[in-house]
Amino acid sequence: MQDACGSLVGVIKSANDLICCRQLGLSALPGKPLSKLEVFCCRPGFSWTKLNVDGCSSGNPGNSGAEGVFGNHKGLVVGSFKKFLGVHSNYYTEFTALMEGIFKAKELQVEALWIELDSAAVVVALQSKSIPWFIFQDWMSVKDYLNSVS
Structure with a gap:
């Protein structure tokens, strides 16, 4: 201009x-x-834990990170995580944020988990059971945990 x-x-x-x-x-x-x-923000029901996750990258690809927050039915934070991932695409970063959150939920022994994320592409992939190759091994390692929780 x-x-x-x-x-x-x-x-x-x-x-x-x-x-x-x-x-x-x-x-x-x-x-x-x-x-x-x-x-x-909607609080989860009694005995549920809500996980809000997000991945972001500065550029696509670019420096990226994953973060998440766990909240209980009282609206209190009961756990969180953040992780620098290196240089990756937005899609990789969003999926990795989800997986990091699930790993942390397992570590926190969450028995009723409500997950919120802002990536429609990740949600569609999960609903169609089209887990990408770069996350497939991690997905298989948490599958039993996910089947055991509400």
């Missing part, structure tokens, strides 16, 4: 945009602010 003086101007939408603009010697203008999204 060019400004009125004919010089190049970058529009900032993320930290990566700012870094790129600075490296290219471009002026940086702030982009349109992101709209706010209100999120409601």
Whole structure:
């Protein structure tokens, strides 16, 4: 984009945009602010544990990590995890976050588990029993645990 003086101007939408603009010697203008999204959290039923997991990567592929939080019926945090995964795709990262959460639930001896994640691709893969090759061995190792819990 060019400004009125004919010089190049970058529009900032993320930290990566700012870094790129600075490296290219471009002026940086702030982009349109992101709209706010209100999120409601539902507590699990009595004796259930809720696991919220997410994986993220800075780029696709890019530096990635997995994290999760366990909550009880009172809304209290009863466990959590985070893990740096190296450079991977978003799909790999989301699946790995799910598996790390299941491993942690097993470690915490959770007997009734409610899992929430934001990756439709992972949910579709699980529903269609199309477990990707990179997670298949881990999936087989938790299958008995998953069959034993609510």
